[in-house]
Amino acid sequence: MIPELGQLALALALCLAIAQTLLGIAGAARGQAVWMAATRPVARGQFVFVAIAFLCLTASFVNNDFTVAYVASNSNSALPLHYRIAGVWGGHEGSMLLWVLMLSVWTFGVTLFSRHLPLEMVARVLGVMGLVSLGFLLFILFTSNPFLRVFPSPADGRDLNPLLQDPGMVMHPPMLYMGYVGFSIAFSFAVAALLSGRLDAAWARWSRPWTTAAWCFLTIGIALGSGWAYYELGWGGWWFWDPVENASFMPWLTGTALIHSLAVTEKRGAFRSWTVLLAIVVFALSLLGTFLVRSGVLTSVHAFATDPTRGIFILALLALVIGGSLLLYVWRAPKVGLGGGFEPLSRESMLLANNVIFASAAGSVLLGTLYPLALDASGLGKISVGPPYFETVFVPLMAPALFLMGVGPLARWKKASLPDLASRLRWAAAAAVLAALALPFAMGRWGALVALGLLLAAWVAASGFVQLYEKVRNAASGASAWTRLSSVPRATYGMLLAHFGVAVFVVGVTLVKAYESEKDVRMEPGDTVEVGGYTFRFDGVRDVTGPNYVAGRGHIAVTRNGSFVTTLYPEKRIYRVQNQPMTEAAIDTGLTRDLYVSLGDSVSNTAWVVRVHHKPFVDWIWGGCLLMALGGALAASDRRYRLAARRPREQYAAAAEMT
């Protein structure tokens, strides 16, 4: 009964999506105020029905309803409750439903926080979002229905993939999808602007908080995925340049570019057509990311051939959304205009450089991800592009970006002066050089790449302090320190925090790359091995039993200079249902280093192969990501975006009169 209810709710949501699209787009085109006014309640209704459908699927998982094919293949009665709930998005069908749920959540958000926008704009934005939702609902109902029953139904389910039975993996897909789908708002704003032919500072101001919010979710989502790979795959790596990771990295890179170009469009009216194009590209890459991971095209391009309906539907949807919006862009963008001019040395030119760099980086990831697929699909042979390519490309691309990150925020709009910048940044430069020269020695060994990484990280951080100092100094003189600090807008704090997060991230990447050490050793109980100044003593492996697995648990005592540090318990699990082995690493986390131990194979009755890592500063990588996301959240919540309610409407009216 419950699955049928879910299916019905999904069908009703589809009807409302059609209504939302028609009322929104046609209503705005024909100037029908009643139609336009109806899009808000219709969009809210769609959210309600999608949420009902999602809850129905969740209920089927919680109740262990194995008559539902999707539940049977992604859950098991022995699975703990929280993983049964996570199982909802453990496979293709449920992920698509989660995607649509996220889209309707964002749409609901737009209906709530759009009271200060002109009705026509809201209607168009909701109309475009309705169209995207329509495409996905059709895709779910016709090719990937999660509510299909199976007969005869199995006595028990095939279990959730053991790799996904992990807290990090429970949160990773929802966060990632919130990010992907959140960019649909920037996309819808861009398409709405193209449809109306009006694109001004107000438009950029409306798009900014939404784009930044989506970017925060994506940042967290990617960081969670990377953290999960680090401790769950048992290899100690935190980024593999795997196509699945690249698929989420491309929207992040272009999304970062979009955040910066939106700033220019809002403040100076420049880069308008470029910003619109970026908004389209970011969402296109989000769609591509969803499908690359979910369509099975990555495991084998031939998966498309075995299930052609899904593949063809996906390609058609991509072609329609991307092709349609790009055509619209070509047709309407010339009307948008270029905006104010600027000098070669100005904040605009530096943000332009930022955009060129991030777009090039995204392009290089796209090349490395899609080229092998295209070659394989056309039968021209198999190749792979590994980390060496991406590392070769990213260091020289990102180094100038980091340098500019220290200069850009201090440069004036329109025209900056080099001597002025140099004198304001001299202390930051001195601090950076000092850090690059001294810190590597403190770590034990000086190297050119380490020095470069630390130089840039210190530069970004020190320049951030200069920026804060100047802001506070310029604020109402004579006031107390606290009033001065609180007079700096929240968006500025957000930017400073996010940039500081980048510095932290760079420190983590640089130090772990340069100073990590690892050993694979065969150990008998009582054997010791020394890695990174720590002594690891292997005390044997004992059997333990989990809810749906059995495991050998290793006992490893860690000491340093004779004094006890910790005991680590890495596990080798066998998940019973799928009879799948899994390595569960044990990690002692610290501010300046992680100790990481995983079990390899058992080589005799008592001896095991053990892998031991010492990873200095590795947690700074995720700490940096967290700071970036927090900075973004701070910036997105700036009251300027909410309280500027009257002004944009006036500006908008003025702009409308002009055209």
Add this chain to the structure above:
Amino acid sequence: MIAVGLAALSAAAAFVLAAFRENLVFFFTPTQVEAKQVPQGRAFRIGGMVVPGSVKRRADGVTVQLLVTDTAKDVPVVYRGILPDLFKEGKGVVTQGKLGDDGVFYASEVLAKHDENYMPPAAADAIKQAQSINEKATHTLVGGGK
């Protein structure tokens, strides 16, 4: 201004493409390795099936030697390190490394995906290729016999 931008962009593009060409890793089948159709001194990947009973550990307990086959030819592989969870004899595998002068493939990476029924596509392909060549050979033999 625009010229400078375009120049920077094309420099970036040229640099990316050069790095791309430099770091491409090609894929070969054991038959191709046997026929010496592989690059010398450059890393490449081979794929196929782990020959049952061929996996042996050396005395240090960490170095593993094994045979990878596409059902037509076998290639000896040596790898030092921990094998992935789903590495099994008789299952598909893809390894990356360099071919030594002694004809042994020194692997720096062994990949076996995390799914019971999953055969790395590259490995499956290698076997399919070898089998279709075998089939053709049989056909020719049978045809010639007539």
